[in-house]
Amino acid sequence: MNMRKGWKLLSTAALVTVLAITGCSQSATPTQPAGGGTAGQASTDTGGQANAAAKLKLNLKTEPPSLDPPKGFDSTSNEVLNATMEGLVRLDKDHKPQAAMAEKWAVSEDGKTYTFTLRDSKWSNGEPVTAQDFEFAFKRIVDPNNAFPSAFLAYYINGAEAFNKGTGNADGVQVKAVDEKTFEVKLKAPTGYFLHILTQPTFFPVNKKVVESNPKWAEGASSIVTNGPFKMEDWVHDQSVKLTKNDGYWDRDSIKYAGIEFVMVNDENTQFQMYKTGQLDMIQTVPNDMKKQLIDSGEAKVETEASIYYYRMNTTIPPFTNANIRKAFALAIDRKTLIDNVVQGKQTPAMAHVPLGFPEPDGADFRTKGGDFFKDNDIEQAKALLKKGMEEEGWTTLPPVAMTYNTSDAHKAIAQVLQEMYKKNLGVDVKLENKEWKVFLAEQRARTLQFSRSTIPADYGDPVNYLELFVTDHPGNRVNYSNKEYDALVEKIRNTADEPERFKLMHDAEKIFMDDMPLVPIYFGTKVFMEQPNIKGIIRHPVGTIDYKWVEIGNK
Structure with a gap:
């Protein structure tokens, strides 16, 4: 359905015309409090007119792949999970981990043991x-039997990687309930950066009794049990x-509105019209053909990410079995033209893998x-690289290439x-x-797609997050790179404590990776969004999931 029939994406002819004409992020590293603290609240200003009975109206675009925290591991699932569940720590308005389900914590002198003291809080079914x-x-x-795509995030925990890879067991994973709290x-x-890692939805708790008694506990409203600001x-x-x-919820007094109503509308023109008519309070994308106008007028906002x-x-599917051909595909793109004429969100052209936003020990940006x-x-x-690669393979004709993207007007325009x-x-x-998002994600994770798009936001505030994704057989790899x-x-x-040395090693690793070139970097991202004037307190982290906890809804 298209509620604005006059609006259309750039046609292929227009794209050809564009081609013919042409032939700094905020710090993402957390500050670790010495002994915990209180959860930071968002700065809001609704003039004293906050409506506690109001509901926030949002668009998820598509069905969340899973609301089982370590299974979802995608932006859509995480958006719902961050509203309904909570881990030991939560990112505050300054993007730093602060006390959440953990009231406080202590860190051993060697930096390897964290002891968390939990608050009194209840699950949505009333249990503590x-x-x-x-x-x-x-x-x-x-647990290797679960095959969760986010398991790698827990590898910092002693014994976790061994259990996940079948060389250890659950008893060897060094996490322990000393007592109830x-x-x-x-x-x-x-x-x-361990506290920052713990803000990721993967590490949200689950109700042991509920999960053990019902394998499908996270698949419906009547069975799902949560512990966060909303249920x-x-x-x-x-x-x-x-x-x-x-x-x-332990911090229920900080919740200043009644709830959230998500719809799933994947057409960007339709969602824009819903926003303009007040059916949505905020949208996270705007129509491509209006983006520049809306940003220039100030109606759409841009924030770093x-x-x-x-x-x-995919390095096991020809022609991408050849490194020189992979490099040819990376070099043959005019990123500035693509950003200026199609993407239009003030992004930065990417000629590397690790994005902007990760400070070095001396304060310089890693990128x-x-x-x-x-x-x-x-x-x-x-x-020249394409020619060389084809000669190396003995090909006179390049094997067929199929670019796959998940259904979206914006992704379609870029692909064209x-x-x-x-x-x-x-x-x-x-x-x-x-392909529809859920199908696309499943096939990409199964490593069956030849040439497929991805947007990868950081899971936590350190460059190694991007580097670890492409070790051999890592679940985030998806292209069989080795x-x-x-x-x-x-x-x-991952085992180097000296920070200057660790950052030097990360630059060395990125150089190896980019010399092998298993991906085509296109741009480093921004968040482009529109928000109704009576909505305050939505927090968008440069690294982390969007947070609706501290929203206030003013009377219109």
């Missing part, structure tokens, strides 16, 4: 949240999710210090431009295909 729930949840993340975690090595009231699959304030938009090249690994729109070099650029700059015909030297270097990084 206990340290036993956290122990069960953390071990469940890395005391939870202990032991790490393999000192990890200064599930209704869930009509592929249509809507309704949340209401959770009176058993530590993320990268890229296309993955700025690491620089670019190739030139944008380097057509002649791209042609890339298709035209590859035709114009390399003489390569690329087929386009789109380099033993790279794997060994990433493992060394």
Whole structure:
């Protein structure tokens, strides 16, 4: 359905015309409080007119793949999870981890043992949240029988990786409920950003009794049990999710409105019209053909985000079995033209993997210090690399290439431009295909897609998060990339406590990765959104899931 029939995306002809014409992020590293603290609240100003009975109206776009915390591990699922559940710590308005389900914590002198003291708080079914729930949840993340895509995030915990890879067992995972309110975690090595990792929904607790008694506990409103600011009231699959304030939540007095009503509308023109008519209070994307106008007028806002938009090249599917051909596809793109004329969100062209927003020990930005690994729109070099790669493989004709994206007007527009650029700059015909989000994600995770798009926001505030995704057989890899030297270097990084040395090693690892080029970096991201004037307190973290906890809704 298109409620504005006059609005259309750039046509292929227009894209060809565009091509013919042309031929700094905020710090994402947390400050670790010495002994915990209180949860920071968002700065809001609704003139004393906040409506406690109001509901926040939002658009999820699509059905959440899963509301089981370590299973979801995608932006759509995380958005709902962050509203309905809560971990030991939560990011505050300054993007720093602060006390949440944990009232306080202590860190051992060697930096490897964290002891958390839990608050008195209840699950949505009225039962108390206990340290036993956290122990069960953390071990469940890395249980190999679950095959959760986010299990790697727990590898910092001693014994977690061994259990997940089948060389250890659950008893070897060093997390322990000392008593009902005391939870202990032991790490393999000192990890200064560990609290930031714990803000990720993967580490939200689950109710041990509920999960053990019902394998489908997270699949419906009547069975899901949560511990966060809101609880599930209704869930009509592929249509809507309704949340209401959770009176058993420890910080319920900070919740200044009645709940959230999510719809699932995947057409950007339709959602824009819903926003303009007051049916939505906020939208996180705007129609491509209006984006520049809306940003320039101030109606749409732009904020920084530590993320990268890229296309993955499956290294086991020809022609991307050849490194020179992969490099050719990376160099043959005019990113500035793509951003200025299609994406239009003030993004930065990406000629590397790790995005902007990660400070070095000396305060410099990791990306700025690491620089670019190739030139944008380097057509002649791209042609030479393509020719060289085909000669190496003995190919006179390039094997067919299919670019896959999940259904979205914005992704479609980008894919069409890339298709035209590859035709114009390399003489390569690329087929386009789109898939619904849940199907797309499942196939990409199964490593069956040849050339597929991704937006990767940081899971936590450290560059190693991007590097670890591509070690051999990592669940985030998705393109069968494998380099033993790279794997060994990433493992060394994760066990290096000296920060200047660790950052040097991360630059070395990124250089190896970019020389192998298993992806086509396109741009480092921003958040473009529109918000009704009576809505205050939505928090968008440069690294982390959008947070609705501290919203206030003013009277219109």
